[in-house]
Amino acid sequence: MRRKNNVTKFLIINLFLFVVSSTLVYGFKIKNDTLIDDGGRHIKITKPFKRIISLYPAHTENLCALNGYKYIVGISISDTYPPYILKKPKFSYHFGVERFLVVKPDLILIRPMIEFGYPNLIKKFKKENIAVISIQPNNISSLYSYWMALGLIIGKRENAQQMIADFRDTIEFFHSINKKIKHKKRVYFESIHRKFKTFAPDSIPMFVLKSAGGINIAQDAYEVRNTNIADYGKEKILSHAKEIDVFLSQRGRMNRIRIKDIKKEPGFNIIKAVKNNAIYLVDEEVTSRPTIRLLMGIYEIGHILYPTYYDNRVKQRIQNILKKYYKK
Helix, strand or coil: CHHHHHHHHHHHHHHHHHHHHCCCCCCCEEECCEEECCCCCEEECCCCCCCEEECCHHHHHHHHHCCCHHHEEEEECCCCCCHHHHHCCEECCCCCHHHHHCCCCCEEEECHHHHHHCHHHHHHHHHCCCEEEECCCCCHHHHHHHHHHHHHHCCCHHHHHHHHHHHHHHHHHHHHHHCCCCCCCEEEEECEHHHCEEECCCCHHHHHHHHCCCEECCCCCEECCCCCEEECCHHHHHHCCCCCCEEEEEEECCECCCHHHHHHCCCHHHCHHHHCCCEEEEEHHHHCCCCCCHHHHHHHHHHHHCCCCCCHHHHHHHHHHHHHHHCC
16 A cells, blocks of 8 residues: 555656646756856856766766766766666755755756756755756757757866767768658657657657658647647547558656557557557657667667668667767
8 A cells, every 4th residue: 555655646746747847948058158057047167067966867868978977976866877877876856955965066957847846955955055057958959059068067068069960970870871761651659648649849759750760640749838748639649540650659757658558549449550560669768868869769760660771780880879978
């Protein structure tokens, strides 16, 4: 019974945070050495931060990719990658400020969801003279600025510029592959199964799908409150039943889905992809998280759609790039 209550509490908290984050407007900017974060704070960065607690897995991943591992003194309890970072002390926005003070941070790096969900904690950091920076990209156009912002924070702007260049070059490589594909697959990309939601057309997951040569069947979906998520509904999904060649579902904390759940959904038996067993689950860490590992997400979806083109040689190329950035 206690375990069930804990699970229920966890789901309620995450649902609350999701709703809160759905109302946020993301708009961080860089002006010379000043970062204007998503909370509206103007942080003039004259020297790198060197004792950072990262409370968002994407921040942690990117700091490591930019060779900032040594500047991280704490990570979030949700962190999963790179593996070597998991030995660092773990923190949660549920903790009292005293637990953070133990590692003597000079910066708490968060995202808007945390700031708006836990404003009292942010105020306590300010009272202790600990800097707080809240940033998060919500589409591909802000991804590069996000990486540059992290480079500014740790004094690794050149590393960020190189990562952006490598990312762009690899996207061009994917485009060259896609030009060879004559018959493109039409895809429905699910974000939250129980609510029949997909992704916004200009979201990062849809950028990943497009970069892998897939055609988004739900291009008329409308985003939910400036987020990656978009409403669609069962009726509209089924209106495309004969057109959906592949059914993708992003698996993660907000969508704990199984293929059999999709197959058993009433009415889904008429969908072309369901009839042909062309249902696949993809990991949100490589399809939504704003890191250079999106390249692996593009490869994985490309391999699902066009295995002849997205072969082991392509996979090896991506793995070599990631090894370059995630070496300790």
